Amino acid sequence: MKILVPVKRVLDFNVKPRVKADGSGVDLANVKMGLNPFDEIAIEAAVRLKEQGTASEIVAVTIGVAKAESDVLLTARAMGADRAILIATDDAVEPLGVAKLLAKVVEEEQPGLVILGKQAIDDDSNQTGQMLAALLGWPQGTFASRIEVGGDAVCVTREVDGGLETVRLTLPAIVTTDLRLNEPRYATLPNIMKAKSKPVLRKAVADYGVDVHPRLKTLKVVEPASRSAGVRVADADALVARLREMGVAK
Amino acid sequence: MRALVWVEHDNKSVKDATLAAITAALQLGEVDLLVAGDGCAGVADQAAQIPGVVRVLVADDAAYAHGLAENVAPLIVALMADHDAVLFPSTTTGKNIAPRVAAGLDVMQISDILSIEGPDTFTRPIYAGNAIATVQTRDAKLVITVRGTAFEKAAASGGSASVVPVPSEGDQGMSRFVSAEIAQSERPELTSAKLIVSGGRALQSGENFRTIIEPVADKLGAAVGASRAAVDAGYVPNDYQVGQTGKIVAPEVYIAVGISGAIQHLAGMKDSKTIVAINKDEDAPIFQVADIGLVGDLFKVVPELMGKL
Numbered sequence: 001m002k003i004l005v006p007v008k009r010v011l012d013f014n015v016k017p018r019v020k021a022d023g024s025g026v027d028l029a030n031v032k033m034g035l036n037p038f039d040e041i042a043i044e045a046a047v048r049l050k051e052q053g054t055a056s057e058i059v060a061v062t063i064g065v066a067k068a069e070s071d072v073l074l075t076a077r078a079m080g081a082d083r084a085i086l087i088a089t090d091d092a093v094e095p096l097g098v099a100k101l102l103a104k105v106v107e108e109e110q111p112g113l114v115i116l117g118k119q120a121i122d123d124d125s126n127q128t129g130q131m132l133a134a135l136l137g138w139p140q141g142t143f144a145s146r147i148e149v150g151g152d153a154v155c156v157t158r159e160v161d162g163g164l165e166t167v168r169l170t171l172p173a174i175v176t177t178d179l180r181l182n183e184p185r186y187a188t189l190p191n192i193m194k195a196k197s198k199p200v201l202r203k204a205v206a207d208y209g210v211d212v213h214p215r216l217k218t219l220k221v222v223e224p225a226s227r228s229a230g231v232r233v234a235d236a237d238a239l240v241a242r243l244r245e246m247g248v249a250k
Numbered sequence: 251m252r253a254l255v256w257v258e259h260d261n262k263s264v265k266d267a268t269l270a271a272i273t274a275a276l277q278l279g280e281v282d283l284l285v286a287g288d289g290c291a292g293v294a295d296q297a298a299q300i301p302g303v304v305r306v307l308v309a310d311d312a313a314y315a316h317g318l319a320e321n322v323a324p325l326i327v328a329l330m331a332d333h334d335a336v337l338f339p340s341t342t343t344g345k346n347i348a349p350r351v352a353a354g355l356d357v358m359q360i361s362d363i364l365s366i367e368g369p370d371t372f373t374r375p376i377y378a379g380n381a382i383a384t385v386q387t388r389d390a391k392l393v394i395t396v397r398g399t400a401f402e403k404a405a406a407s408g409g410s411a412s413v414v415p416v417p418s419e420g421d422q423g424m425s426r427f428v429s430a431e432i433a434q435s436e437r438p439e440l441t442s443a444k445l446i447v448s449g450g451r452a453l454q455s456g457e458n459f460r461t462i463i464e465p466v467a468d469k470l471g472a473a474v475g476a477s478r479a480a481v482d483a484g485y486v487p488n489d490y491q492v493g494q495t496g497k498i499v500a501p502e503v504y505i506a507v508g509i510s511g512a513i514q515h516l517a518g519m520k521d522s523k524t525i526v527a528i529n530k531d532e533d534a535p536i537f538q539v540a541d542i543g544l545v546g547d548l549f550k551v552v553p554e555l556m557g558k559l
Binding site for chain 1: 316319320323341348353357371375377378383388424425427428430441445470478489497513524541543545
């Protein structure tokens with residue numbers, strides 16, 4: 001079985017985002033970019049399925065700037081993806097547009113499983129996997145903390161509000177990853193060197209003939225109301241006194 | 251505008267998060283509710299009591315027993331022929347279904363709205379709440395998820411909506427519910443609690459979580475939360491997690507014990523009215539947002555606190 005893993009290049013999760021002074025967005029010039037953390041978990045999940053002998057090939061795909069080929073798609077290959085597809089664009093593509101492009105990639109590649117991060121840590125949309133599932137008419141196992149492939153189905157344990165839920169999906173299927181699914185391996189230097197010779201197919205958004213025009217217009221982006229540090233109390237007595245003042249403690 | 255709100259429930263009662271989504275929907279126009287479930291007539295009757303609601307549409311079918319997105323989404327897509335907007339609470343189930351509906355309607359979903367600025371304009375958090383975007387949609391129909399802490403909860407009684415059965419779209423036959431491990435707790439639910447006591451990695455073990463954090467929470471009648479680090483370390487189950495990708499909470503008082511305050515955690519709790527932090531590292535980022543800070547060893551401070559409460 002082939003596994004497709006879509007990945008996104010985002011502001012590195014350790015970098016504090018800065019809102020641009022003109023309110024047009026978050027400043028991404030000259031800041032460290034990296035692989036969306038949930039997508040790293042998705043790659044790791046695919047690699048483990050390959051190591052178990054369940055998957056035969058892993059294809060990573062990204063939609064974004066050409067530079068992604070030498071950073072996030074390199075990381076993906078170094079972690080274990082066999083090859084990569086770059087769908088190059090300098091424009092931001094919304095989840096619906098991404099899902100439409102991915103549906104075309106799925107048509108061409110015919111994977112048995114598509115594993116995606118549950119959300120990207122930039123726009124926090126949490127939509128692409130579900131949308132792709134809808135467009136393909138496939139079942140979806142979102143927010144996965146455990147994946148078990150057997151026969152013509154995959155059992156996915158999902159992190160839900162009250163705890164955990166397990167669903168059984170007929171393959172082919174979509175899985176989106178949550179934090180506890182695995183701990184992704186590091187892309188080691190030797191593996192990064194080796195990954196450079198793994199193939200990358202370069203495509204353009206126009207090659208797929210789908211309309212990815214944005215539906216949402218961002219009118220402005222502002223910083224949230226900030227909180228300032230309050231008072232320090234010396235000990236438990238003082239804290240209890242404050243809690244009593246607030247009516248929290250009797 | 252005619253808005254539809256998907257009602258989250260367990261076939262017995264309406265979940266609280268739905269009430270905030272109803273408040274948001276009422277700002278858009280006339281509101282119908284959808285109760286899709288199995289043996290859910292009681293839920294529909296309960297939903298009909300919510301003031302301001304015109305109709306409660308009920309799809310009662312075994313296919314909807316567990317809220318599987320594969321089965322619920324086609325039902326909502328069909329009902330959208332008569333509605334201009336559909337709203338979901340930003341719960342794990344809401345977030346699972348909504349984008350499947352949006353793609354079915356060829357609409358770009360607006361996730362996790364904080365406010366409604368106009369019939370097509372909304373604010374929503376991006377970058378873990380480090381920025382707030384105002385977005386305007388060009389789509390003819392709206393698919394929205396609503397952040398529960400950003401809207402008041404609608405009242406649960408006083409209304410008298412009509413209850414109208416709608417046909418099921420049936421089981422799509424591609425997914426099946428297997429099992430659930432849902433935590434049973436006497437404590438208040440995290441997302442609607444007025445008071446939360448949360449613990450972090452500094453607790454060092456699940457045992458310490460149970461003997462140090464939980465007694466204080468129970469004494470105060472608080473819900474118990476945790477940082478991602480504490481969940482990843484296995485001290486507590488995943489449903490305790492507060493943060494960007496966990497639960498978003500905004501209680502009256504949030505007491506953070508041994509939590510350093512990574513931006514991903516702050517994203518989930520910084521709208522709390524009062525934040526109390528106990529941490530032995532005086533430079534911990536949590537103190538930059540805390541209204542009341544206590545620098546000290548939690549293993550000493552919290553038992554002391556417990557003794558004095």
